[in-house]
Amino acid sequence: MEELTKKQRAILDYMKAHVAEHTYWPSIRDIQAKFRFASTNAVFGHLQALERKGVLQRIPGAARAYKIVPEVLSDTSETVIRYEGPGDDAIAFESVKFAGSIAAGFPDYTESSGVLDAMQVPISASSRRRAPEAFALRVRGDSMIDADINDGDTVIIEPGSPKHGDIVAALIDGETTLKRLIKQGSKVYLKAENQNYPDLIPTTSLTIQGIAKSVMKRI
Amino acid sequence: MEELTKKQRAILDYMKAHVAEHTYWPSIRDIQAKFRFASTNAVFGHLQALERKGVLQRIPGAARAYKIVPEVLSDTSETVIRYEGPGDDAIAFESVKFAGSIAAGFPDYTESSGVLDAMQVPISASSRRRAPEAFALRVRGDSMIDADINDGDTVIIEPGSPKHGDIVAALIDGETTLKRLIKQGSKVYLKAENQNYPDLIPTTSLTIQGIAKSVMKRI
DNA sequence: CTTGACAGTGAACAAGTTTTCATAGAACAT
DNA sequence: ATGTTCTATGAAAACTTGTTCACTGTCAAG
Structure with missing residues (x-):
């Protein structure tokens, strides 16, 4: 590439x-x-x-x-999360969408041949403890294992203002990743919960897509 | 609306x-x-x-x-699971009944079968398509901590035939509890994932209510 | 019977949007 | 020096898309 x-x-x-x-x-x-x-x-x-x-x-x-087109991961593959829905094959939905999110974004999508790893997929709100714009992501990689978030888990992300120490889904250097957000004075960067991974200092831009509120694991 | x-x-x-x-x-x-x-x-x-x-x-x-605009589920809706229709609709998240809490420690009465709430979980969390009768339970107690199921977690239960080693929601001696199912020859009993808890040998009857397929944790 | 809401046809228009063409400076390797 | 690639400007063409207008038919309520 x-x-x-x-x-x-x-x-x-x-x-x-x-x-x-x-x-x-x-x-x-x-x-x-x-x-x-x-x-x-x-x-x-x-x-x-x-x-x-x-x-x-x-x-x-x-x-x-x-x-x-899903971006190919380098060998030092970071933990990259892919949106539940607009994924390549694995899971029904998107999006959002969607999340695909589209799907997508947006409420109520499943299954998608197209990949979109930046689409919000709101969960139809019924639960009062979840924002309507929340969406689910599947976790790939092991950079958050010390936070007990492992490969294959599903994370529920809610939009909002992240505080120092929150685990966030962030768009950094073109990849969406799940990391802990560190705010030190004027410096802001992402920290993996795994000793083997370095900190991620944003070079161009850092977009916080939401805060990880809960994690779902297959038994 | x-x-x-x-x-x-x-x-x-x-x-x-x-x-x-x-x-x-x-x-x-x-x-x-x-x-x-x-x-x-x-x-x-x-x-x-x-x-x-x-x-x-x-x-x-x-x-x-x-x-x-996210569609809000009506409160009067008795429908537990929303499925994607035959081609026309595609829904990523389905809602499961919230059937109260379950004791992972010492057996405790369930809060009847009263549905407390409905939560929405990603289809991918367990199987591709969840059984229509799936339901969610909140865990109380610490008898399953070695299986990484802790107090406050939410487990998704699916009806089905449990195999040896499955974690099940079981009705034993009139109380519902979450334990690992052990089948040894003709003997069947429940085992806690915590050294401090004894095995539960059914005296009268043992009713398996379903198999724990996934667990959801607050971050 | 009449009215009004709903659903639709057919054509045309205006705006939004992508795409092409012609041109040019900066960086860089040959 | 020279050509190539990348980046960018400016304008225009061509296409896509949303929107409007005039008109028709259905169906139920008044």
Whole structure:
């Protein structure tokens, strides 16, 4: 996989975050405005690059229509969580969506062939202790084993303002990961609950998608 | 909340499914094609109705851009599990009855069979499709701590034929308890996952209410 | 019978959006 | 020096999409 440039990375992150927040993709003009481009074609070029590099799939001619190609993990694979729904195969739903989240985002999705690891998938609210925008994620990797969150577990994420020490789902450098949030003065970074993993210092941007409120384990 | 007509429900479901599958919303013409409308305005009217009834929120001026208003389960609903319909609907989360608490320590009476609450769990948490009779129990006591099931946890119980070694919710001597099921030849008894607790040998009868498939913990 | 709500057709329009074309500076390897 | 790649501008073309308008039919309530 070709490396992404910083700008491409940032644009991809923005697109993912946009879907996570709004449940629909940004238009080229939305991206243009966000990054203060003077021309839509600047964005267009980046999108072409992202598609050429295989991380983004555009639907020709359709507005606000994309698919995310799951990013390949490096050997030092961090714990990456994948949204319950818009996953590749494993689980019914998405999304959100969706979470896929779409699905997605959004309430009530299952099963998805498309992958979208930035889509919020609200659980239909019935329980009073869960926010309507909560969504579920499946955990991959073992970077949180000291917090007793293991590979294959399902984590329920709720949006909100994270405090120091909260375990959060965060979008950092293009990957969604589950880590403990550390706030030290002006410094903010992510910490794995596993001695073998280094801290994650955000280089470009850090987007907190929600706080892990509970974890579900298969017996 | 106003009732949705059949067509409106179908369109809303289609839209949700579309997002779940593609990660982006359908255009009006996509919907038109799906339902064989001769005019886009037919769809337009339905979308207006969906928005007026408060289940869908359109983003003015933006293409393929919507938000779903989470549908709240009615309190009077006796339905325990919501399944995805045959192709039309796709639901990621199903709700299970909350059947009170269960003693993981010394046997204790269950709080009758009264349903206290309904919680929603991801389908993936246990099997791909949960048995319709699944229910949730809150754990009290510490007799299963070696199996990492602690006081305050919530376990999802599914009816079924328990195998040796399964953790089961059992009615023994008139009390419901959570223990590991041991089958040794003709002998069947319950074993706590805590050295401080003795085995439970059934004196009169032993009724297995279900198998614990997954456990949910607050973080 | 009439009224009104609901559902739909068919055509056209306006805005949103993607895509193409022409051009150009900066960084960089050859 | 020279060509290539990446990034970007500016404008326009082409297509997609949401929206509006005029009109028709159905069905139940008044």
